[in-house]
Amino acid sequence: MFKKMIMTIVALFLFLPSWSQAGSFGNDDPSGVPGQWYVGTTPSYVAPSKQPILFVHGLNSSSNTWWNENNMYDTAYQNGYETAFIDLYPTKNMWDNGALLAQKIREIYNYYGEKVVVVAHSKGGIDTQSALVHYGAFPYVSRVITLSTPHHGSQLADLAYSSWAGWLAGILGSKNDATYSLQTGYMAYFRSETDQHVNVNKNPIYTFGGTKWGGFGSSLYWGGLYLWGYGSNDGAVTVNSSRLPYATELRVGDWNHFTIKEGSSTFNLFRDYLNEGTTNSSGAKIQSSEHSSSYNTETASYVRGGETNGKKQEKVLVEEGAESVTFDWMSNIPSSRLTLEDPKRKIHSSFKVTKDEGEYFNGAYHFTLTIPNPVPGEWTLQSTSVNSEKYLMDVTFESPVNDAVNVNIAQGEISLKKNDIKLDLQQDITIEYYKNGKVKESKMKLKDGTLKLPKLGEGVYNVTIDIDGAKDKKKFKRTFIKTIYVDQTGKIFGQ
Structure with a gap:
């Protein structure tokens, strides 16, 4: 009773909408304390069939993502729904957040006296499933709606932990428990622990995926380019990863x-799934064959990175x-001066500069330039700055060569499949791992396009694979990055 009284006070003083419009909170933003939850303003009339909505934020975010420069809270209010918002740890994994969220879901259930519908963005969907399946919160939730949740991880998280990106990701603070857990290898392990669990089908799940990138030069545009070889994506998560075989898309x-x-954007599309009596009969059921955990992909990028003292x-x-x-x-600095010289000695310098506001390299500065119909040969990109610099260079190609080779990890083996018998390949493989708190590297070579992984x-x-190849005697270079997870028994996930 005391808890309910406290939460009602919070609702009255913090969530009273300005000009009778929900979501206009002014400067008194209450979000950011992990474990704290908030009750939205109650609409003047709530139909008995309308269940309360609990909104769960994603990676490096907080509850205010639903009302700051976002009309999701106001839209729910105007449609007559009670709402609650939760703050989780922005940089912790699904186990820590799942345990915390499960406890708070019980409190929210007791507050409303009925089950809630969870609407979760990005990693919030993984934290929610962890709470329901592994920490027993399923009796208090009727169903879950995920908005671009990386149910199978993100290749951007793989990149953040690669040897090429480590310098930049480390100084930006991108390496944390959350991004670590979102690597595709670890998420394959999480899926194995979750998808066969006795609680996995207790709550119906409905999914959404996106296919549009941000504006040119933005973090989502760059993310979309990097993920392009892995399929349709929204600049951070592929459509393939947003799906679950037992969910309704x-x-x-x-x-x-x-x-x-x-x-x-999406409220009206999931509004019919917020009420009591909603069944799992409509929507498109995703068949398990539509998701391939091996992530067969085109090799579209060339990646380099490190540290420099000025040039x-x-x-x-x-x-x-x-x-x-x-x-x-x-x-990591905005003052770099970049010039690009093509094989004909022509200088290109019209880079667009934007600050990354995404989930994996937040705070970095992007210097972006696209060259249509580029002159073949060796290009030189030079950065000059007065300060030391941590950098990551990603070069993305739109080229027929992209589909010349596929990389697969299966049954403990890494293999490169040539889609053209005339293709010549050389491969350098770097396996990077942590031991006794320090980064270790092991460089290996493929034999006949295959490498059996050592006992780990x-x-x-x-796993970083640098490909140096030639197709019809036309040389090309690409980089492929993937992660695997090895459990205590030596079983490999992420194949």
């Missing part, structure tokens, strides 16, 4: 990773037949 639309959680040159080979090439130089201890291992 409600819609895949032209949203990016930020707009998919806006009320004006750095990177050489980039652009093959004949490339339709376009996009250079994206990410730096428990942990997440980042």
